[in-house]
Amino acid sequence: MKISRILVIDDEDDIRGLIQTCLELVGGWQVVTASSGAEGLIKAETEQPDAILLDMMMPEIDGLATLQKLQSNQLTKHIAVILLTAKGRAIAQSQLAQLNVKGIISKPFKPLDLANQITALLDKTHLEPNR
Secondary structure, eight states: OOEEEEEEESSOOOHHHHHHIIIIIIIIIIEEEEHHHHHHHHHHHHHSSSEEEEEEEEESSHHHHHHHHHOTTTTOOOOOEEETTTTGSSHHHHHHHHOOOEEEEESSOOOGGHHHHHHHHHHHHHSSOOO
């Protein structure tokens, strides 16, 4: 899956900035950012990114609630979502299928590897048969 624009939804300014810089420099992608689930939902609709990198632990609307709203919206349900979480190891493959996400990237991540990790997750799941 070729991506050119990605939406990063994370409530931590430093993490968001680091991700944006890495994905722009290493991935060559256009990066749109949102500091909350609510802002992310609006930007997903208006920007129509190729993929979303979604932090699971956020105040107010957490990542899971944001994911559910993205998937129930006709304008955003087609967008590939990758979860970004400090709890990544706790989510089993069976749960991934139920959540209908492309994969999980655990925090802390290696900034220079992030673009390749995202590309690999999107390519890997793109080749699998539809469920």
